[in-house]
Amino acid sequence: MATDFAKIQEEIKQITAEIAEVDAIELKDDVEFAEMGIDSMMALEIAAAIEKKYKVVIPEEDIPTLRSLQNVYQLLETLLKK
């Protein structure tokens, strides 16, 4: 299962890179979105793209807590376990 989630992490990073229009290599898991130029509008787009791809529902109140890729991985991991 661990490798599966590693693949998902890579996919999320790719989705984020596309929305933020940067190279995936430039995105760091533990750096805050704001520092990487990702604003709340982009974070919302990332959440919407993840919902569509993984058929999950991210509650609106959880979206403001997505401040880094690490946060996104953790939230999705929890949602996928449900």
Add this chain to the structure above:
Amino acid sequence: MHESWDIQRISEILPQRYPFLFIDKVLEVNELQGKIVCVKNVTINDYFFQGHFPEKPIMPGVLIIEAMAQASILFFSVIKPHIAQKKPDYYLGKVEAKFIAPVKAGDQLIIEVRKLKVLDTAGIVSATAKVDGKTVTQAKITFGVKVDDE
């Protein structure tokens, strides 16, 4: 569910004014279903027809998107009144649009905006503009909302 809104009530929320106010009336707001339905009456007196185009009056597609964006602001003000009353700046982030048919002088544009995701600081909506029941433009709009004192 709300009653229809006239231009005065619309102007209290939208910062846009002539010649850039593209909503004439709100027909329906349904918070439960997450949607708003607005009207823009397109007339030969609309200023943009002077140049777009003198011989062939067609409403510019970007202005249809602007009308959709204005309908989105009105919708936002209904579901987030505590933010709207602070008179924030609304700005467009991303638009994915499909223009299906031209909008001409004399058409009544019915704009329906549906909520996909709306937070205090940003939102994603899907918008459809119809004339005589037929879809003329479809768009997915991402917008940001910024309160000045933040």
